[in-house]
Amino acid sequence: MVLKGNAVFAQSGGPTAVINSSICGAIQEAAKHSQITGMYGSINGILGVLNENMIDLNKESKRTIELLKQTPSSLLGSSRQKLKEEDYGKILKVLEAHNIRYFFIAGGNDSMDTANKMFEISKKLNYEMMVMGLPKTVDNDLPVTDHCPGYGSVSRWLAQSVRDAGLDTEAIYTSDTIKVIETMGRNAGWITASTVLAKQKENDAPHIILLPEVPFNQDKFLAAVDKVYKKLGYVVITCCEGLKDEKGEYLTSSKRSIDTDKFGHKQLGGVGESLVSMIAEGLKIKARCDKPGTIQRVSGVMQSKLDVEEAYQSGAKAVEHAVNGKSGLMVTLIRESNKPYKCVTGLTELSNIANKERKIPAEFIAADGMGVTEKFIDYVLPLIGGPLQEYARLEKNFISKILK
């Protein structure tokens, strides 16, 4: 039996460089299927459905929809709203009133929890609707899927920017000696780990990579900084915002209650500045911190082409499966081979994703806990979608000194 009705598309959680590419794939695929009669965009994630704030995507031009591919952030608006139990009933009423039979949501672990609840309640109330999840998160911390759309692009941005900032420190080390670059990632170090791709030669930045999977030890850290400093005269460190000490406490967490989000996550930040102070006090060396913050996750210019393509495909596949009667599932990415890189899509139950975090496995973390392995580089390299801009590197043939 063919389920006929309107489709709604929602974006949820933190924006990425390619979450609009996912929605573009979904919209363009949906346009091919006569079961899908109207296409609505839910404004601000699930809140749009809850409050009947939905736009008619068929009234957007084809050109606008096509341009979504190269447009970062979440153009439908996002939310991190944790719904109350009674909200789901209200949502079902809205869906029914608008004859919405296809529900697509692009998001991370929290969003898949919302999607899963929507799936379960619609089943319970016998409202026939296909609910499909589109994977999305720069943090790359969803289980089951090989990687998440959004991650390749933030990795590309960081690989390039850490390379640039590393060249900057290499140039100016006689006055600015140590640089700490704080990345996103919360409790998972995937984003921070990707900064390894800035390196072309052994001595290139980053010299130390601090992942939240490894308990932070101040003495070991300062010893490692000192070692690089004595060898090169400068040090570039990348660290995750969510670093924890050996007691499992965040290295820096805000004390203001206003900084806890609606899922109870603390807003993190300030780890980089903490390390700067630690270095100044412990080693008496001046350091500075770059904290690109949200800029890293939504760069249109630094989209990974592969990431755009995979995001698009995951959106298209979600629709294809839904019109074939699939529901309660999220599209996954399955890497079939690495050299050459080949990836196909799969499916997993939303409940396998909801509220779960995948951290970096031990095999990807260097033995000293302050870097990553070759195996990780093999994993992440294809995801940034091709080489970075070519730079000159000088051979530096020194002329003979004449004076003493």
Next chain:
Amino acid sequence: MVLKGNAVFAQSGGPTAVINSSICGAIQEAAKHSQITGMYGSINGILGVLNENMIDLNKESKRTIELLKQTPSSLLGSSRQKLKEEDYGKILKVLEAHNIRYFFIAGGNDSMDTANKMFEISKKLNYEMMVMGLPKTVDNDLPVTDHCPGYGSVSRWLAQSVRDAGLDTEAIYTSDTIKVIETMGRNAGWITASTVLAKQKENDAPHIILLPEVPFNQDKFLAAVDKVYKKLGYVVITCCEGLKDEKGEYLTSSKRSIDTDKFGHKQLGGVGESLVSMIAEGLKIKARCDKPGTIQRVSGVMQSKLDVEEAYQSGAKAVEHAVNGKSGLMVTLIRESNKPYKCVTGLTELSNIANKERKIPAEFIAADGMGVTEKFIDYVLPLIGGPLQEYARLEKNFISKILK
């Protein structure tokens, strides 16, 4: 009389996206002139000459020299070293020993002071040498010249990144409501002001631009934030690292003596986080801060094509003038017309630049002190070298609500 001998090239002060382009222009021009017999690169600014650490640029491949154009940071290494009086005598000895008759230095106001002293001491000691300055600074705070190579690229980077980060806040405002983006610029607001180019429509980010030329007033600031917040539901603020209060004190300056550089400048930073706390306390609204730091000034990917070209030309012109017997001068940029943009090079005495700072004139600052004028936009727009990446913007035709 033709002065024949070796040339030395040095880079000084903070790196930029195009200081290597300037050196590329100088090297490629020097290669055309038989008066210049050898070409040396001084490693780490003036320190390279002082310590006889110089490389043979003729031993670098042509391809490497060509690639300098698209390579950010200062590949010869930079320094912020303040020379002592006795150092100049030593430098002269090194120059003489290596028969260096042409001295080119790319840098800002501090570096032109160094260049000027080199020029004066060589005259005083009757050592015949042409000393020429190549303008360079992301801060755009050199007098005389219309603008400085490096500024167009940092402006392009910020225009794009603030647009991206603005779309991010626009998407996620139901949980992340206010964003502060801290830029470089020290005592001059040119960099911060350029963030206005992120705007395409009136309500786009940035909504408030805080320049160091305008004394900061907390009450006025919070009132302005509140006004935008009540209108849009979110606010994006860009601020300069060097904001000062009405007493002329830096809003945030580090207390650590280690953070003062060799010219006595305090290392600034933390203004963004101060504003975040101010907003949390004063308005009880959660804010976050992005502080891209050095990443903004050295992006190879976001080089302004115009900036690359002008940097290259300023390098080439410095050499051309030197071989024609000019010395003690810095190349300037003179804007002949704005629509269409047309710019030529000029010359000014090094002493006109040394240690001077040019701030944003009043005509470029909005009446309320929290933005810029159309006149400033006319000034800065051509410098970013062409339009930014095209993004989709949704028309957002809302569907009719059915439920109450």
